[in-house]
Amino acid sequence: MRQVWSEDEFDQALQAAKRESLKSFGNDDMLVEKYLTSPRHVEVQVFCDQHDNAVYLADRDCSVQRRHQKVIEEAPAPNIAEETRRKMGETAVRAAKAIHYHGAGTVEFLLDVDGSFYFMEMNTRLQVEHPVTEMVTQQDLVEWQINVANGDALPLQQKDVLVTGHAFEARIYAEDTDNDFLPASGLLSNFSMPIENNYIRVDTGVTALDDISVFYDPMIAKLITWGENREQALAKMQSALSDCYISGVKTNLHFLYNLSVNPHFLSADLDTGFIEKHSDKLFNTSEDFQQTALLLHSIYSVLNRNEIFSSSYYSPWNDLDCLRLNQKNTQLQRVFMGGNTYDIAINTSPSKGKYSVRLSQEKVITVISARLDGDILQLDLSDKTMLCKVSESEEQYRFYTDDGAFITDKFTAISEEVNASNGVIAPLNGTVVSLIVKPNMRVSKGDVLMIVEAMKMEHSITAPDDGQVVSFHYASGDLVASGQLLLEFETF
Structure with missing residues (x-):
């Protein structure tokens, strides 16, 4: 996904998006769409069986994102007129039935400030954030999915779907929030999560002394809380985040906590640019x-x-x-x-x-x-x-x-850093996608030298000054670790 603000940016953005899409999905077809400047990301959970039954199970707000990936989600989506909520749910069901869909699906919309909503995509599966829907509907959606695949009818009709209370999910990642949320790796020396009960749920696949490697998604756990209303659910999330004890790798725990206590988040003043708008408070830079x-x-x-x-x-x-x-x-x-x-x-x-x-x-x-x-x-x-x-x-x-x-x-970090005075250091763990220039080719400051991919996103490695690349230390397809010398560079 790329934003294009001028004609000069179009070609480079298009090519980068096509490369990402082809590598991730095997298809580089592109859609050109109107860009909404302050939208919310609201999605609807739908289920369809093989007997022509279909329902929507509430909605979720997933507006708070970094690098177009969700950070914290909640259900139901706050501050939406009930008529708009109903229309979105019914539209999602019609979209699923139009393609004769069976099973669990998520229909995603962009909600504009005037209440207009636009179809974005349909994910034909349960989403990472499905637990918040389970918490407010008291339904086991994995069980639903298995039974529907077995040919069973849906257990509820639309009139029987009840939404009770409010729920949040925080995605706990191994990542460096101070370095553009780039993935982190290492050994989990300690891993302790809050005790689960009717109000707190923890979904995870790791334990202490597990290795968070560069080969997989850096998500460590999902922390889900429920309350009778949004305020109570959020208070439980704040408390639960402070009860998490993880060490050995960098995580986004403190960032999630800062989100949960931010006044604008407390008042549900949300849009997809939330993190950028409130970065001074979220990153504690003042x-x-x-x-x-x-x-x-x-x-x-x-x-x-x-x-x-x-x-x-x-x-x-x-x-x-x-x-x-x-x-x-x-x-x-x-x-x-x-x-x-x-x-x-x-x-x-x-x-x-x-x-x-x-x-x-x-x-x-x-x-x-x-x-x-x-x-x-x-x-x-x-x-x-x-x-x-x-x-x-x-x-x-x-x-x-x-x-x-x-x-x-507790102590200052002492490391044997690579001497980068005549080179460029890898800012993240990732895979080299391509080398854009050749050795001894003259380049200007800011020119793209190579592309490194991490978490389905391409990152451009640019020239630190006017000069030339003396040699590359990695080739296309190579894995690189954060802090390694990518290339030697000579400044003119």
């Missing part, structure tokens, strides 16, 4: 977010250290408040976050329980009081009280608050 993360890390480290090592409250030898005669009680910390290093100074006042945290020369925050109760951290500031849940892995601290998930590293 200075305020960084300072909050440093504050939470520093106070938690102090309280957690005291809790671990202070075996006797009354013994001065076990007191870790850094008492110094005639000097301030100061603790120095080095915090690692996002590849950067921060030196923090914490002045403590044991008698008053106060902390003065110097994050930089210009920024000092006073914490009136702080308390750590298990994995719940509370900070009382002059203007507000912060309450967060702390999740700790071998590599990171995660702080889940009402404003989002804040992540800091």
Whole structure:
């Protein structure tokens, strides 16, 4: 899928889309369609049997996407007029019956801001997100599919289909959300999900010590929650995400949590450009977010250290408040976050329980009081009280608050990086599709040098400057790992 905004972009976009389609589906026929600037992605679950019966089982909103792939889905789709909802369901059934379809299917629509909806495609199978439909209809759709294939009639007519409550599904991926959501790989050193009950469901095929390889889809699990209404279902999703404990590979857990607490998501202000529109809040890139993360890390480290090592409250030898005669009680910390290093100074006042945290020369925050109760951290500031849940892995601290998930590293990443001063590094795991230029051919900065495919999407590797490719280290069809030297490049 490619967006074309000008005539000059058309040919290159068409060829890229045709290559992706041919490689993934064996067919490079293209459709040219009107582009809707702020649509929602709403789909309808349909079922048809061999006895001319057909029903639709509610609808789902799948608007929140990255790289045209769904991230979080919900059922039923919120903020839709009931008349529009009924028309979409009936249209989906008519489309399925028009081709004499049997079995489970998903008819997908683009819903425009004026309530108009447009057919996009029909997936002739159950979708990844079918559990949200199962949760709100209390029907086992896999059982339906098997029985229909066996020639049985549908167990319900349209008038018997009931939708109760609301459900969300979050797709937990091994991916680097800070690097364009590129797939990640590695060993799952820890994998623990929330306990399942009537409100929480977990679908997964992995366990701790499994390998997330470059050869398969990087989805680790699906987390599904149900509530009597959207607000309750979303609150359960927020809580369940904070109960997930995964380490060994990068995941999108913190990103999913940031989505779930985003004010625009809370109010169901959705469209397919949601992530791009609210990227500053979802990716925690602002200075305020960084300072909050440093504050939470520093106070938690102090309280957690005291809790671990202070075996006797009354013994001065076990007191870790850094008492110094005639000097301030100061603790120095080095915090690692996002590849950067921060030196923090914490002045403590044991008698008053106060902390003065110097994050930089210009920024000092006073914490009136702080308390750590298990994995719940509370900070009382002059203007507000912060309450967060702390999740700790071998590599990171995660702080889940009402404003989002804040992540800091326990240590700085030290790696033997490839010297890329005279070359181009692979930004992701993938497969080389084609080499666009030949060695010693003069190119300009930004020219496409080679194409690498990952997750059915092509990624262009471009020239870092004016110059020429000295040599390629990979050929078409080769697998490449993130961080490897793809080619040697000479700058003019």
